[in-house]
Amino acid sequence: MDSLEGLMNSLSKLDKITISGFKSISHLDLELKSLNVLIGANGAGKSNFISFFKMLNEMINQKMQVFVTRSGGANRLLYFGTKKTDMITARLSFGANSYKIELEPSQEGKLFFSTERIYYHGPGYQHPWNSNLGSGHLETLLHSDSKAYTHMRVSDHIIGSLKKWKLYHFHDTSDSSKLKSESIIHDNEFFRSDASNLAAFLFWLKEKKTEHYNAILKTIKLIAPFIDDFILEPSKLNPDTIRLAWKHKDYDDFFDVSQLSDGTLRFICIATLLLQPDLPSTILLDEPELGLHPYAINVLGSLFKSISSKTQIIVSTQSLLLVDQLEPEDIIVVDYHNDKSEFSRLDSEKLQDWLDDYTLGELWEKNILGGRPR
Helix, strand or coil: CHHHHHCCCCCCCCCEEEEEEECCEEEEEEECCCEEEEEECCCCCHHHHHHHHHHHHHHHCCCHHHHHHHCCCHHHHECCCCCCCCCEEEEEEECCEEEEEEEEECCCCCEEEEEEEEEECCCCCCCCEEEEEECCECCCCHHHHHHCCCCCCHHHHHHHHHHHEEEECCCCCCCCCHHHCCEECCCCCCCCCCCCCHHHHHHHHHHHCHHHHHHHHHHHHHHCCCEEEEECCECCCCCCEECCEEEECCCCCEEEHHHCCHHHHHHHHHHHHHCCCCCCCEEEEECCCCCCCHHHHHHHHHHHHHHCCCCEEEEEECCHHHHHCCCHHHEEEEEEECCEEEEEECCHHHHHHHHCCCCHHHHHHCCCCCCCCC
16 A cells, blocks of 8 residues: 555546446446547537536535535436436546446435445556445545545545536626626635636736736737736725726727627636636536637637647537537547437548548538537
8 A cells, every 4th residue: 555655746637437327328438638529419418428527526525415406316317317227337547546436316316325436556556456435425435535544545636636627617798697796806716617706817817927817818819809908906995806897909998897798708718717827637618619709719729729738628519610620539529329428539540531621610510420410
């Protein structure tokens, strides 16, 4: 066990995921890369795949049963319900570390852990070392396992990775949305998944991380050249709060966040997310192209390719333009066939003859790639 102290200090990206019995996913065995873009028809299962990561993030924050309740109970989460499926199973591999769970429904409609196990298969290990954390519990025992030991443990790496997975959703740009409201000026430890602290986070970047702030502003100007700079100042009525405002390049007037289009505001959120100094280990985005101008989608594709060298990105999209910016190996096609979601990654070699004459977006539109309504 002492040799486990040699575990690498940095968190590993998710190399492989296996899921069975979750929503429309009967069985999935998928290798993940730095950039993973899911395409498919409505109802194919893209959002269900993203939802699984949401469940894991809630689980690691000791909110598994909150997630289950909000989802409508265990029956709604099991593939075709409890009459068809008796458990959800998953195994996640991060380099030398792995994590396996089996979740069964209770009579009360909750999910409990019938199995929770961690693995380590590093140098010098002929067979993976593993530890069964227990069974019958409603919330993960990873935290208890971590606290029971003072040296580095596999559970620490699993916890660290899952806590840093974030599902970002910037669709709500209504007048009542949190990102248009005032935020606490000191709420800048991390960029929130709903961008509710956008103004506070940009204020901190402008004050303390000027290089990153300038990179964000420069990128935003590519699609909104009328923005000269953001006005980031504490409220005079309440210095503990801040609200986003901006300066027009041709006018000195004050412009409020509500005077930005929905697409521009969403792009500001995405640029801030992807160009921040401390990136999450895995970023998940569901249809980030919503409301974006075609040129903004082109810029978005370039950002994904660039930032994926620094962090892992998992995205679902319906955009032909975004697909055109990518390589075939970046794309995972999701089809709903025989009452289940099926996932397959594209292969450049198999598509080479087609790619001589068509773009990836055109091939998707022509239903050569799959991922279209049947």
